[in-house]
Amino acid sequence: MGYPDRPGWLRYIQRTPYSDGVLYGSPTAENVGKPTIIEITAYNRRTFETARHNLIINIMSAEEFPLPYQAEFFIKNMNVEEMLASEVLGDFLGAVKNVWQPERLNAINITSALDRGGRVPLPINDMKEGVYVMVGADVAFSSCLREVENPQNQLRCSQEMEPVITCDKKFRTHFHIDWCKISLVDKTKQVSTYQEVVRGEGILPDGGEYKPPSDSLKSRDYYTDFLVTLAVPSAVALVLFLILAYIMCCRREGVIQLVHHSSIQKSTKELRDMSKNREIAWPLSTLPVFHPVTGEVIPPTHTDNYDSTNMPLMQAQQNLPHQTQIPQPQTTGKWYP
Numbered sequence: 001m002g003y004p005d006r007p008g009w010l011r012y013i014q015r016t017p018y019s020d021g022v023l024y025g026s027p028t029a030e031n032v033g034k035p036t037i038i039e040i041t042a043y044n045r046r047t048f049e050t051a052r053h054n055l056i057i058n059i060m061s062a063e064e065f066p067l068p069y070q071a072e073f074f075i076k077n078m079n080v081e082e083m084l085a086s087e088v089l090g091d092f093l094g095a096v097k098n099v100w101q102p103e104r105l106n107a108i109n110i111t112s113a114l115d116r117g118g119r120v121p122l123p124i125n126d127m128k129e130g131v132y133v134m135v136g137a138d139v140a141f142s143s144c145l146r147e148v149e150n151p152q153n154q155l156r157c158s159q160e161m162e163p164v165i166t167c168d169k170k171f172r173t174h175f176h177i178d179w180c181k182i183s184l185v186d187k188t189k190q191v192s193t194y195q196e197v198v199r200g201e202g203i204l205p206d207g208g209e210y211k212p213p214s215d216s217l218k219s220r221d222y223y224t225d226f227l228v229t230l231a232v233p234s235a236v237a238l239v240l241f242l243i244l245a246y247i248m249c250c251r252r253e254g255v256i257q258l259v260h261h262s263s264i265q266k267s268t269k270e271l272r273d274m275s276k277n278r279e280i281a282w283p284l285s286t287l288p289v290f291h292p293v294t295g296e297v298i299p300p301t302h303t304d305n306y307d308s309t310n311m312p313l314m315q316a317q318q319n320l321p322h323q324t325q326i327p328q329p330q331t332t333g334k335w336y337p
Helices: 086-100 143-149 151-158 166-172 223-249 253-277
Strands: 010-013 022-025 036-043 050-057 069-075 105-112 131-137 183-186
Touching: 069 086, 086 105, 086 131, 086 143, 086 166, 143 151, 143 166, 143 183
Parallel strands: none
Antiparallel strands: 010 022, 036 050, 069 131, 069 183, 105 131
16 A cells, blocks of 8 residues: 555465465565555456455564574475465475474465576476475474485486485375475574675775755856857768769760760761762772673662662672682581582
8 A cells, every 4th residue: 555566575476367366475574563554456347346455464573483494395286376275385384394393383485486487387287387485493404304415315416316305205295396406594504794895996985975066057058069060060061962963963974975976966967968969970999890801891880870878888799790709618518619
């Protein structure tokens, strides 16, 4: 109540919209003496009737009942909401009490394996997520629980094999415990981990209290900086644009080539028109000549009304009478004159 979410130590789980919701968690020493009010709002799915209930949790200190010996078990065939049921948790604590034989035994913390980085199991063969259960007692660990720490069982755990535990049969009926993940904590032997900070490289010297700047600072005019920031890039961009425009529009080689080609066409047309109107004698190469062998007169290759303007530069060779033919090579076969 009064906060946007639950306390950090309190978790909530509900598998389906029609299953029971479970609130669980273990408060820390910082929450001792602070009453926690959980505001629960529910509504009827059919009639949409709303109900509200406040759950008050009073957290008390456990220093009056110290539990220095703590053991955490990982149960593979249980989900967290199944383990939180009073009869299931009572059966587990009873099995641990038979193995441990303490005077006082309590459950300290229950955590889902998913909250410890576990993977969601496949929905086959009714596989479970697994749950971690930490219990505390007032007496030292039994020899059965100490069997996990011997070298033989440690070697089997490193090889992903189940260790040999004599008291496992007392749990096997309802609880499948992974003995390789059991954790034994003896708080009576724990040494304080506080270390005095030795100043050296990497640690900044103490600069005293932070003094913020005063409110009487002079205002700074950023108008000149703004103009310089925009004017310089704009001027450079304009110069580059003008250079590119000059190269593309005023220095194009294609325009010069088109003008040159047009002048050639005009000159050619003028020459052809002039050749049609000229009245001159035919060249000597077009007059009748005598054949060097027979002495006969060979007529000219062109008639009088031949249009010299359409005459090709090279004419196809014609076989005239009494002309000596040169044998031509054949692609296949023999040579023929």
